[in-house]
Amino acid sequence: MAEYFTLFIGSVIVNNFVLTKFLGLCIFFGVSKNLNASVGMGMAVTSVITLSSILAWIVYHFVLLPFGLTFLTTIVFVVLIASFVQLLELIIKKQAPALYNMWGIYLVLIATNCIVLSVPLLSVESDYAFVTSIVFAVGSGMGFALALILMASLREKLAYADVPKPLEGMGIAFIVAGMLSLAFLGFSGML
Amino acid sequence: MKELWKIFYKGLFDENPIFILALSLCPALAVTTNVVNALTMGLTVLFVISTNNVVVSLTRKLVNPKVRVPVYITSIATIVTVVQLVLQAYFPVLYKALGIYLALVVVFAIILARAEVFASKNKMIPSFFDGFGMGAGFTIAMLVIAVIRELFGNGTIMGYVIFGAGYNPALIMILPPGAFILIGYMIGGIRLYNQRKDAKRLKGSES
Numbered sequence: 199m200a201e202y203f204t205l206f207i208g209s210v211i212v213n214n215f216v217l218t219k220f221l222g223l224c225i226f227f228g229v230s231k232n233l234n235a236s237v238g239m240g241m242a243v244t245s246v247i248t249l250s251s252i253l254a255w256i257v258y259h260f261v262l263l264p265f266g267l268t269f270l271t272t273i274v275f276v277v278l279i280a281s282f283v284q285l286l287e288l289i290i291k292k293q294a295p296a297l298y299n300m301w302g303i304y305l306v307l308i309a310t311n312c313i314v315l316s317v318p319l320l321s322v323e324s325d326y327a328f329v330t331s332i333v334f335a336v337g338s339g340m341g342f343a344l345a346l347i348l349m350a351s352l353r354e355k356l357a358y359a360d361v362p363k364p365l366e367g368m369g370i371a372f373i374v375a376g377m378l379s380l381a382f383l384g385f386s387g388m389l
Numbered sequence: 390m391k392e393l394w395k396i397f398y399k400g401l402f403d404e405n406p407i408f409i410l411a412l413s414l415c416p417a418l419a420v421t422t423n424v425v426n427a428l429t430m431g432l433t434v435l436f437v438i439s440t441n442n443v444v445v446s447l448t449r450k451l452v453n454p455k456v457r458v459p460v461y462i463t464s465i466a467t468i469v470t471v472v473q474l475v476l477q478a479y480f481p482v483l484y485k486a487l488g489i490y491l492a493l494v495v496v497f498a499i500i501l502a503r504a505e506v507f508a509s510k511n512k513m514i515p516s517f518f519d520g521f522g523m524g525a526g527f528t529i530a531m532l533v534i535a536v537i538r539e540l541f542g543n544g545t546i547m548g549y550v551i552f553g554a555g556y557n558p559a560l561i562m563i564l565p566p567g568a569f570i571l572i573g574y575m576i577g578g579i580r581l582y583n584q585r586k587d588a589k590r591l592k593g594s595e596s
Contacts, residue, residue: 218565220419224498227414269474272492273466280462312415312493319492364581365573372573380566 202333209337212388215313216345217379222313226346227371229304236350240343242304244336246286247317250279251335254318255328275318283308313342348378393518400522406499407530408579416490416497417534418568424547427535429476429483431528433491435521437468438500442520444468445508461504466495499523537571538562 215221222243229239254275262268287305291298308314317338321331352374361370400406407417416434420426444464452460473491476484484491494500503523508516539545542562544552561567 220415223414272470276462276466276495312496315496316489316493320489365577369573369577372569376566376569379569
């Protein structure tokens with residue numbers, strides 16, 4: 199149990215995917231202008247990462263490994279995840295239109311995103327067992343959501359600040375992300 | 390010939406993938422802690438994007454537009470796997486240093502964007518030059534960032550000591566926050582330059 203807890207805290211805070219590994223930056227800077235959108239996006243990313251990690255783990259251990267096809271991992275995972283997200287979108291659209299209206303749009307954006315691809319790849323690389331890989335996936339997704347929500351809250355305040363003209367928009371967003379990353383660096387000695 | 394040069398040249402500055410289009414930023418921040426890693430990553434992207442543009446351009450009449458995106462992704466993933474295997478076999482140290490970011494070349498927005506915007510509508514040779522220019526622009530941007538980070542964060546360039554043994558390195562430049570802050574100021578600097586240029590042009594047209 200303790201080992202799961204360590205892994206979970208590790209992937210949420212200490213090795214935060216956005217702020218220490220730079221994964222998922224496109225969404226991070228694209229969506230963080232608005233707090234509501236980033237809550238929706240955080241939830242969507244967390245669930246997609248978890249589901250696709252489960253799927254990728256099964257395919258890797260029952261198809262790629264027994265047949266000695268591990269050199270195809272990258273190709274298989276990309277195609278698997280992209281088609282899985284499309285399928286998920288279709289199912290939600292049909293079965294739960296209300297849910298689709300809420301975060302269907304985010305699903306399209308994350309079909310081929312670096313964070314969704316990298317979590318299954320990393321957990322395969324580190325030889326995680328089934329449950330461990332789920333804990334890792336949930337933790338990584340929640341870490342992403344945490345960073346996104348923090349950033350969105352900061353940027354909503356930033357809208358009222360007097361920023362030098364050339365730094366408006368992307369420039370100041372990067373510098374704020376740098377400060378946030380500096381704060382998260384403080385956790386690095388924790389584990 | 391002049392046309393081809395123009396196609397190549399626009400990727401270097403006017404439509405530089407990192408500084409102007411702000412695409413594919415993850416690797417620009419993650420592997421620019423030293424110049425060698427940045428150069429390897431840049432050349433990998435250069436190779437993948439030009440090869441993929443050629444493949445997409447050659448198959449553009451065979452592929453049904455409805456399934457084009459999965460076809461592009463599969464093609465990119467195949468080329469990236471080839472690069473991965475070659476690096477793993479001949480440059481294991483570099484392969485380890487680039488780690489997960491090498492596999493993530495598959496989902497770079499810039500590669501898919503060039504296939505969609507340019508290669509799917511143009512002949513093979515212009516498509517190759519378009520990919521080559523974009524890849525070269527990407528490599529240059531990576532090198533600029535990496536030189537600054539390695540020089541100030543470690544006092545070296547490609548492992549050669551520049552500042553002498555007495556230099557006390559600014560460690561933050563190598564750590565993640567330094568990358569974010571540096572890129573933020575670089576974007577600001579480029580925008581300042583463009584704004585000045587526009588202002589000058591405006592003044593010139595008035596008088």
